[in-house]
Amino acid sequence: MSLNGKTAVITGSNSGIGLGIARELARAGADVVLNSFTDRDEDHALAAGIGKEFGVTARYIKADMSRGDECRALIEQTGGCDILVNNAGIQHVAPIDEFPTKKWDAIIAINLTSAFHTTAAALPEMRARGWGRVVNIASAHGLTASPYKSAYIAAKHGIVGLSKTTALETAEEPITCNAICPGYVLTPLVEAQIPDQMKAHGMDRDTVVRDVMLARQPSKQFATVEQLGGTTVFLCSDAAAQITGTTISVDGGWTAL
Template identity: 65%
Template structure:
């Protein structure tokens, strides 16, 4: 059997030019880093998340000016299916397509099982897992119509292993990995891929605040907090960066990653290698 092969070429610097990407939870932290990386690769980006309107506006303007792409913002409440549907519909109406969907939005709460607030469980599952189901099911028709799609779910090392006191977060991230596999199988013949990225600790302003808080609470140095508390499970003893996650997301969005689908890729410094 003769199978035609495309010539192998390196990815151009703006490999995603002409693509439209929606990143949930992208007004700060990991999501914003991913949105900036996609824009740097040429994709128009739709931001979504919480924040002060004026600051979000400045972020949009900065991305557009720095990378020469179109940027927009959706204030969609990811706990409300109707709001999610309106966000997807508006994205497609504005651009005529939706090529890249990054499900990044997430929240956390830590408590023993018997003390875990029911309302916290419900909210974490809604934002961390159920919202990805809704964005995915609503984005797929446009991806199928255009013959291309990349769905990238930001899971966690906690999608692969458990930790005490994080019942809702661990359950949701395990669910994201399962949803990733099902989506990949259902779209395997349609030039659509779905993968999960599973970070360990990533350096963000929120983590920086945790370092100072833990140092004061335990009466230890910042370095001890980083090595012995936050990075206790990460053998490489360093945080991943938002730039690393952005670069990986860009790669998974390109033609070079067309045969990578259905995986949960750890970016955790060896945490899940134990």
């Protein structure tokens, strides 16, 4: 599953799932472009470290995924995009009638509209290069729903639909588009929530993880960023050349319920 000679752009990739995917793509030999909305020395150092560790070219490019012009500029600045991973996302929890309009607009912009802009900019480059892979990071919430997450669920359902349309528009070309639908993933952000959940529920770590955080995940285990990275590498490989327009759940059985 070598990706030598390919260039991958991963949005929202200076931490968590995006960083895990970037590392696995680099491990497979792809040059990688990391992205977030900040422009700190540590962002650029992170990319440099990945490049040194895996012997690939790794860069960091700042772009605010809430702005369509910056989404498109990210792809243009890459200088050639073979693999696009739309991962950037934010979350807010509130009842629909109390959901702040600005939060709704931001979640739709970053979680959904950004993927439209980056894909629209990347497809002409992929066609010119004669090969391409678009991998959209959706969610179990792109296939099912929970209360109080209206914007996130609407955006993730939208990402699944966008993936299908992209796949149909490129079906006769050597370009594929698929959506990965993770359940709960053990990221630093999730790890940091565990002590608060332990305190709120008066439970030890193992119990709060199993019975509260993973209540809907039948495996009772978090997915890992490495597993999501490995799934992405597979979708970018020749073995997955006829997999397009579908979803792959990495959710411990959540959507089987």
